[in-house]
Amino acid sequence: MDWEAQVPIPAGTIEDVQSHTDHRRQAIDAVGIKGLRHPLSIATERGSQQTVATISLAVPLPAERRGTHMSRFIDLLMEQHEPLTASRLPIFLATVARRLDAAGAEAEFRFPLFLRKRAPISGVSSYLDYEIRLGGSIKDGLASTYTEIQVPVTSLCPCSKEISRYGAHNQRSHIRVKIEPGDALGLEALIGLVEDKASAPLYGLLKRTDEKFITEQAYDNPRFVEDTVREIALVLRQDQHIRRYSVEAENFESIHNHSAWAVIAG
Secondary structure, three states, X not given: OOOEOOOOOOOOOOOOHHHOEEOXXXXXXXXXXXXXXXXXXXXXXXXXXXXXXXXXXXXXXXXXXXXXXXXXXXXXXXXXXXXXXXXXXXHHHHHHHHHOOOOEEEEEEEEEEEEEEEOOOOOOEEEEEEEEEEEEEEEOOEEEEEEEEEEEEEEEOHHHHHHOOOOOOEEEEEEEEEEEOOOOOOHHHHHHHXXXXXXXXOOOOOOHHHHHHHHHHHHHOOXXXXXXXXXXXXXXXXXXXXXXXEEEEEEEOOOOOOEEEEEEEO
């Protein structure tokens, strides 16, 4: 089957095979690069931070075109010098669509964000890392963006506290929150909201006085996964700048061989 139109190659040029015409009449929803690790500057409330992101970039391909120009995705990343934010993402997406002569574009940047935190009593400082996803798409000139964070916290079981003569089982938990549009809340504000609704936050470094404080803080704030997602969802639902959200909590149970899990989307 003759899938592509044969175009004569002018003398002294290299053939652009991607630009050949395709006759299979099959448009492609998204084509691009995935899993690229690349240095990235991220804007934070305190300035900017250098990190390494895992990136996916894609564009739709019309039925008559054989392929897209993959190298242009890398070119565009190399040209980015401003720190990335959700609010700047639509400009980048529009540039991707224009440079690849496409009707739209989509992107996702996944990276660790390190925040410096002070222990509650001793004041010693250390870094804690959070997994972040910034992404979005543009189609027909309309852009949409999202921010997703994963925050590690401590959760203490209300049932265990209620029925035990002393102590209560607690565990590390992961809280994942996604909001649209992505610039409705800053990264640090969103992380702070999640940590505030947990039994207790995590720290990279604690002294004995801090451990005592955090242990007692968790004991005074027991949380089921149901409690956690409801408390966070209540705050997000009241924010008029947020159009959509999802909140997911997973407790890695310390006395079971399974996790406890809950999710709310609105």
